[in-house]
Amino acid sequence: MIERIRDFVKEYYADLESILSSIIVTDKSGAIIGLSKGMKQAVQTIMGQGDGNHKIILIGNGASAAISSHIATDLWKNGGVRALAFNDISLLTAVSNDYGYQHVFEKPIELFGNRGDVLMAISSSGNSENIIRAASAANKKGLTVITFSGFDKENSLRTLGSVNFYAPAARYGHVEITHLSICHCLVDMIIKMKNG
Numbered sequence: 001m002i003e004r005i006r007d008f009v010k011e012y013y014a015d016l017e018s019i020l021s022s023i024i025v026t027d028k029s030g031a032i033i034g035l036s037k038g039m040k041q042a043v044q045t046i047m048g049q050g051d052g053n054h055k056i057i058l059i060g061n062g063a064s065a066a067i068s069s070h071i072a073t074d075l076w077k078n079g080g081v082r083a084l085a086f087n088d089i090s091l092l093t094a095v096s097n098d099y100g101y102q103h104v105f106e107k108p109i110e111l112f113g114n115r116g117d118v119l120m121a122i123s124s125s126g127n128s129e130n131i132i133r134a135a136s137a138a139n140k141k142g143l144t145v146i147t148f149s150g151f152d153k154e155n156s157l158r159t160l161g162s163v164n165f166y167a168p169a170a171r172y173g174h175v176e177i178t179h180l181s182i183c184h185c186l187v188d189m190i191i192k193m194k195n196g
Contacts (some may be wrong), residue, residue, distance in 0.1 A: 105134035115142030126155025150175030
């Protein structure tokens with residue numbers, strides 16, 4: 001029994017290490033730009049928009065919603081960047097009840113999103129209809145979109161951001177850990193840049 005557990009843990013972390021070293025980052029055209037360039041572009045976008053009268057909006061479902069809340073708080077509290085997550089329970093239930101869950105993020109973006117804001121859209125599958133609709137609405141309104149996805153390399157979300165971070169994994173846990181690590185790296189880079 002202990003041997004099987006040891007093997008599972010070893011394999012789990014070996015897979016995670018492989019995924020973290022294989023993150024794919026693309027631009028709006030789908031061209032691979034590399035992790036460092038993608039991180040630099042994302043940080044510049046967040047800092048450039050979040051320092052003025054604009055805001056960073058984060059969205060996600062389930063664990064991705066938790067990542068959204070976590071990173072929104074870190075961005076404003078530690079990074080000094082205006083940020084919020086659209087996952088208040090009243091917002092989610094009211095919009096879902098009145099319009100359907102597929103519109104749960106699209107409707108608030110249509111009302112609260114302004115040209116120059118940034119949307120960080122997080123979806124493990126990259127195919128959640130409510131996330132796709134929100135990213136499309138954000139692009140129509142002139143927001144800059146940064147995406148985080150996993151699972152299928154051809155997922156729909158990867159075509160909607162100016163910077164698209166893709167975790168090449170099929171396990172939710174690995175994709176979520178990868179997304180959280182990328183987001184934390186972005187926050188830590190912002191803090192470092194602001195502190196000189």
